[in-house]
Amino acid sequence: xxxxxxxxxxxxxxxxxxxxxxxxxxxxxxxxxxxxxxxxxxxxxxxxxxxxxxxxxxxxxxxxxxxxxxxxxxxxxxxxxxxxxxxxxxxxxxxxxxxxxxxxxxxxxxxxxxxxxxxxxxxxxxxxxxxxxxxxxxxxxxxxxxxxxxxxxxxxxxx
Numbered sequence: 001x002x003x004x005x006x007x008x009x010x011x012x013x014x015x016x017x018x019x020x021x022x023x024x025x026x027x028x029x030x031x032x033x034x035x036x037x038x039x040x041x042x043x044x045x046x047x048x049x050x051x052x053x054x055x056x057x058x059x060x061x062x063x064x065x066x067x068x069x070x071x072x073x074x075x076x077x078x079x080x081x082x083x084x085x086x087x088x089x090x091x092x093x094x095x096x097x098x099x100x101x102x103x104x105x106x107x108x109x110x111x112x113x114x115x116x117x118x119x120x121x122x123x124x125x126x127x128x129x130x131x132x133x134x135x136x137x138x139x140x141x142x143x144x145x146x147x148x149x150x151x152x153x154x155x156x157x158x159x
């Protein structure tokens with residue numbers, strides 16, 4: 001296994017984990033279950049921790065693929081920029097989730113506004129993760145890249 005392989009394996013955790021943790025938190029808010037809310041928050045905090053190795057395996061992965069045929073350096077750079085923003089968002093979300101767990105452990109309950117705020121943050125971070133993943137997929141999957149119009153010869157099919 002190399003850095004690229006490790007990066008490709010790990011990169012699913014932040015994307016799926018953010019949506020899973022947010023979903024568990026939402027279910028906890030709907031059911032008014034302190035345990036589900038705490039589980040959702042703990043999941044989001046763990047996802048934030050798991051995002052760190054994903055981010056730091058990105059640079060070695062870039063070095064191993066940047067010279068391969070069909071790989072676009074501008075796409076790699078866009079992915080790297082999006083990953084930096086997503087890491088920041090996940091870090092803030094993880095710290096908020098940990099802060100949200102503090103009242104739970106002290107009082108066995110958490111104010112609703114904390115849960116709702118963190119849930120909204122998980123939607124935003126999930127979007128950042130999805131965008132980052134899409135850009136990452138475009139590095140090697142030209143079929144998901146946006147179409148590029150290439151100027152060519154003008155055809156005149158009129159006779």
